Amino acid sequence: MRxxxxxxxxxxxxxxxxxxxxxxxxxxxxxxxRASIQQLTVLPNGQWRVLxxxxxxxxxxxxxxxxSGNLKFDGMPAGGFVASPNISVGPESADTVExxxxxxxxxxxxxASMLSASQSIRYEIEGQIxxxxxxxxxxxxxxxxxxxxxxxxxxxR
Numbered sequence: 001m002r003x004x005x006x007x008x009x010x011x012x013x014x015x016x017x018x019x020x021x022x023x024x025x026x027x028x029x030x031x032x033x034r035a036s037i038q039q040l041t042v043l044p045n046g047q048w049r050v051l052x053x054x055x056x057x058x059x060x061x062x063x064x065x066x067x068s069g070n071l072k073f074d075g076m077p078a079g080g081f082v083a084s085p086n087i088s089v090g091p092e093s094a095d096t097v098e099x100x101x102x103x104x105x106x107x108x109x110x111x112a113s114m115l116s117a118s119q120s121i122r123y124e125i126e127g128q129i130x131x132x133x134x135x136x137x138x139x140x141x142x143x144x145x146x147x148x149x150x151x152x153x154x155x156x157r
Contacts (some may be wrong), residue, residue, distance in 0.1 A: 031057035032138045033089075033129045035067050038096055040146060042115070042154040046108060048101040050081060054129070056089040062131045063088045064097075069127020069140075071101060078107030078123075115154060120147045 039051040050071075056062045064085050071078040078101065085097035103111070114121040122145045128137040146156035 027059070029059040030133050032140065033057060033062065033131060034140050034142055035069065035125060035127065035129060036142045036144060037123060037125060037146060038157070040156040042111065048103050050099050050101050051096050052083065052099060053094050053096055054085065054089060055094045057092060058133065059091050061088050061090050062133050064129065064131055066130040067097065067127065069125050072124040073107045073121055074110050076106045076110060077104055079103045115148055118148050120145045
């Protein structure tokens with residue numbers, strides 16, 4: 001009888017321990033998103049086709065409704081952009097959206113110079129991203145560099 005009681009208590013303790021382990025959920029964590037340039041293509045008409053990378057750092061999916069910003073290349077203002085992607089990006093994931101930029105003469109010259117010399121160029125992107133995660137858009141700022149894409153004239157990545 002005593003062994004039976006110990007076995008029942010041990011079984012209850014095991015069930016309790018397992019239920020404590022299996023019931024946990026991933027905590028919903030909302031973090032500010034970010035945009036960066038994945039690719040810039042210089043078009044024959046002088047415009048730039050910019051492929052923006054939209055990054056969701058949250059633990060839940062996020063719908064990106066708009067992104068706007070200004071670009072600088074080598075510290076010089078290059079131009080602005082606005083896009084309305086209306087795409088859903090999974091948790092801790094990214095997707096891309098295309099936008100057009102009419103670059104300033106200074107930025108156009110700097111990028112053309114770097115492309116012809118096959119050198120990298122520093123850029124800065126600053127703006128706002130609106131998502132369905134909150135009512136106000138997020139401010140963002142990102143700095144990095146782009147390199148000429150081998151075999152693709154006029155393309156920086």
